[in-house]
Amino acid sequence: MTMAATTAVLWAEWTKIRTISSSMWTLTAAFFSTIGLGALLSVILGGEFDTLGAAEQAAFDPVMTSFIGMGLGQLAMITFGVLVVSSEYGTGMIRTTLAAVPQRGLLYCAKAAAAAVPGLAVGMATSVATFFVGQALLGDHGASLGDPGVLRAVTGAGVYLTLMLLFAVGVATMLRKAVLSLSVLMAYFFMIAPIFNFVPATRKVGFFFPDQAGTSVMQVVQQADGPPYGPWAGLGIMALWAAASLAGGYFALKRNDA
Incomplete structure (x- = not known):
């Protein structure tokens, strides 16, 4: 397969997604x-910060507070990842795609790259x-971007959403x-993850689930009951989950007919 052909496949997959x-x-x-x-939670907690106890103020993580909406963003990214794959199966166009690109x-x-x-x-x-x-x-x-751990948290949050998308593509x-x-x-x-x-x-098992592990990269203030690993290790665990899901998707695509 030549570079030109590979580029053509990438462009075709991107065209499908954007249309x-x-x-x-x-x-x-x-x-x-x-x-x-x-923003909503930041307004609420910003106004009530002075009413918190000393222990709560010490454990307050301004960065994680602003990222509380990542749950909704995660849901949207998961939906996007599912739509990228399932839309072709739903319309039957996957047969045409596989005929055009048998590799x-x-x-x-x-497809994964065009989504990522x-x-x-x-x-x-x-x-x-x-x-x-x-x-x-x-x-x-609040915190500033130059404070210890903040740039890592902001960068890691964006990577986390992307990994969640790829996890959904594999599934x-x-x-x-x-x-x-x-x-x-x-x-x-x-349901399952919150229960764990x-x-x-x-709880200790739940720390190694993809969402719990991945969101640890967004934390700047270490919590006493937090996971037994650092923020980058948590993102690494999430990356392993995404890789495993993508591998499962590859073997399913290779084995099954359209």
């Missing part, structure tokens, strides 16, 4: 919902905008149906 209006709207939703919820590994890599590039761009724009809006609303209780490729993929992912992130996080007996 699906629903997928573009999910990226827009990721941006505005994350900023909006983060399934190339097709899969191109705009995902990373939106993820980084979202994290930067969310940080500056949140810190401005926190006023004297959707394995399951192929949009409703099924979203049902499984939503059930995990909004809040039940003391399973």
Whole structure:
């Protein structure tokens, strides 16, 4: 496969993505919902900071406060990742795509890359905008980009959203149906993961789940009951989850017919 042919496949996959209006709207939703919820909580906590106890003030993380809306951004990124894959299966166009590009590994890599590039761009724009809006609303209780750990948290937040998108791409490729993929992912992130996080007996296991591990990179103030690893290690665990999901998607695409 020549470089020109590879570029053509990449361009074709990008064309598919940008012509699906629903997928573009999910990226827009990721941006505005994350900023909006983060801004709301920043206003509330900024006004009530002085009423907090000494221990609560010491544990206050202004950066993580502004990133509280990442849950909504994550949901939008997951939806985007699922739509990138499932739209072709839903319309039956996957048969035409596989006939045009029989090298399934190339097709899969191109599809993942075509999704990751705009995902990373939106993820980084979202994290930067969310940080500056949140810190401005926190006023004297906010942090600056030059404070220890802040640049890492802001950069890591954008990477985290991109990894979550790729995780969803892998899951959707394995399951192929949009409703099924979203049902499984939503059930995990909004039911199973929170249960593991809040039940003391399973909390230590939950630290190694993708969302819990990945969000640790956004924390600047270390919490007493936090995970037993550092922020970059947490993002690394999330990256392993994304890689495992993508690998599962590749083998499913290679083995199954359209």
